[in-house]
Amino acid sequence: MLNKFVIISSLFLFSCSSYLIQAEEIIPEELYCGNTSGQFLKSDKNYITADSKNFKDKLAKIDSNFINKGYNLIVISGLKPTGGFSLKLKNINKKKDILHINFIDIKPADNSKVTMATTYPYCVLRIENLEKFKISIK
């Protein structure tokens, strides 16, 4: 009888613990994805946050109208040989103090017609309280 109690209690506690660390999905307040031919998005990191010193400059180079839209994150896919590549936001999960931001790299279909310039697919996002989190992008 005692053993049964211990097992049931353990299962209960475990289920409570599991419930406490489950990720919360975040919906960005603003999101825009595109690609650019400029090398200005060449970066060792795959994202740039608003507290970076050249964030505004890069945002303006993407589109000068973006400056006043409160974007606070630029996500970069890396150099692609042609146009036709893009990023698509899969989801954003908040786990403790980490935002897990997941993107899908979309390639042009085989034999598809594309512009013949190198591009940097990107997404710009506005996420509430972004500065309070660590960022992990996949």
Place this chain on the structure above:
Amino acid sequence: MKSISKILAILSLPLLLSACGGGGGGGSGGAASYTVTACSDTGTSFQTDEYNTIGSNSGQTSNQLSLVCASSAYARGATGDGIKIAVVDTGGPWDASGSLSNNEFNSTASDIVKPSNSDYVNSDSVPNDDNGHGSGVGCLIRCDKGDGDMHGIAYNSIVSWYKIFNASGVIASDSNVASALNAADSNDIINNSWGSNSDCTSISTCTSVVGANTYAAMKTATDTNGKILVWAAGNSGGAHPYAEAKSVLYDTALQGLSVAVVAINATNADGSGAKDGKIWSSSNRCGDAAAYCIAAPGADITFVGNENGQTFYVGSGTSYAAPLVSGGLALIKQEFSSLTNTQVVTRLLTTALDTGEYSQTAIYGHGLMNLNAATAAVADLRLLGGGTLLDDPNASYYDLANNTFSSSAAFSNALSSALAGHTMEIYDSFDGANFKTNVSSFFTSGSYTSQNTIENHMARLQPKTMEKVKTKNLYGNFTVETDGNYIESSMFQSAGDFLALGFNQSTNSFENAVDPLSGFFNDSNFGNNYLVNPYFHAGSGQDYFMSFNSNSSFGIDTFTNANGNDLGLAFNLNPLSSTSGDTKNAGDLQIVLGTNYEQNKFLNSSSTGAFATGDMSNTNFTGVKYKKNLGDDFTFVGSGFAGYTYIDKASNSYIDKSTPLLTSTFTLGLAKANFIKKDQRIGFFINQPQRVEDGSLNLRVPTSSDSDRTVTYSNLNVDLEPDARQINFDIIFQKTVTETSNLSANLTHVQNGDHSNSSKNQNFISLFYKKTF
């Protein structure tokens, strides 16, 4: 000199063969031999910060223009002015409402065109660029010059955008792309910085990859409408261009008008590339399509970035090499209006820099675009011999060096003034490319005053050193003047003076009668041969004279020279003669009526080639000569001549027609012997050298030509009457000091030299003393 293999590659283009087939006529023919000028970027005044993309907004350096020597083309006036280029891409520099959204394109908005229904993505008339690629491509062609930022390679061209990609880079349907290409046919050049990410190996596979409708539109553009298609080769680093660019290899309907473009690294750029001028690592190579392929800078290239503001980017891709080639083609097309689009492409490919690194045809095709050579003469230049069709098999041509006109000083001033500022066309024997040159460059002006040299004055005053030998026999007198071993002149006068034969010596009775005064009258090099018939153009060094004198009152003079270029005949009437007893005090008077024929010249103005005159230009002239001794010491002389010259037209000559030329010359003189002292003589003379008083000729010179190979001529009417009248005032003094020494002096004042009111007066004082030991 290019390699034989390259020549064969060029000649293999079927359309080129047909274009060059009629080079003919009397010229040097087609594209057998040519020389390509080095890629020297020499237009220094065009090498501005904008040229090097160092603008206040661009903020970075890139030598994409200097690498292809664009400034050399600009210096020749080739900026793409008026040439229409289509950019089939992601759209152009407008916002969705149709307002121009990028200041880099707004200096001449009429040259930035959004054609009706040109958005094949959204089916509207505003091809706004919501991606940025099309604006960047367009900027490389036509970003404004003069606003402080970078400018495009063909900054005066007219660019129209046709939108076939959306913001995400997704292309419109095959049928819509075909429609866009068909619409773009209203332009001269269609830039395509896009393509399929796939190779093809035959017409059928190319059609399949490209899309049937798009492929058909490509053929319509080239084969039906004769437009130029420029294709980016692709960015996979492959051995051959992608399907759209490679189709030209298999389909003759595309050949001659479809160009594939590979990208090289810029050598002085702010980007992170190799900066070595070699093939960009990700660029497809020319490969099997080498005969239709060329290289241009495409890596680390500066261009305007997006539709909003003036953001400049540095980027890479064959996308950016293609518009530089499209712009280069525009420069060639503007510079040479006589070229067909096929010939424009051929010239681009032929003149590419193909030495060193760029000699690897499998990589670079014809080599690196070289706009210095492309806008310069490739082969010998020549003049069209009067025809109107450059490719007419019967057209005749004159080599450039064989066209001259050496004008008489009687009208050279008027001719120079009339020709100033006028240009005409000459043609490259390689392809008939039309070049402008000054009409005056073929003309050499004769000058009286240029003979007013110290040497000539001294020669005039110097007593003759020639040895004169006179013999007399039963048949007459024979006189020979020699200078060393050479016979300078000779004359035979038959007994009774019935016949006179002269070599470099006039046999005119009047002129010889005043021979003792020849030191004053007849021995001048600068236009004042006072008493000599000016229409017998002696002085060739082998002049032959023959005269028949029936009696003292009538005679006939004939004249010719060794080349037979001149044939003159004059009738002399001598109504007054000092040897005639009843008119002794009346002096000597001779009235001359004559005619002179000149072969390939008139008024001693010789010409060749396209400016030649006919075999029988004719001058009818009359003249009066008078001499009278006034007392024992004074002698008065006077002469005047006038003539009408009829210019014989040569076939195919640019001297189209003319009115008769009225000319005149006169001399008045007074000489005194025993001036102050015995053995001193002085003479005063006033003289007008030969001058055209009235008359004109019409030059009909080629001034423009069209891509249908038709040449248009323009009339250039030249009034040959000079704007002033040259008058020479002459004082000559001679003194015999001793039997072995002479002193001579001369003061000459020339007013309106060469009959020009812009000539400064000339004054000469000469003093000559000679003593023989």
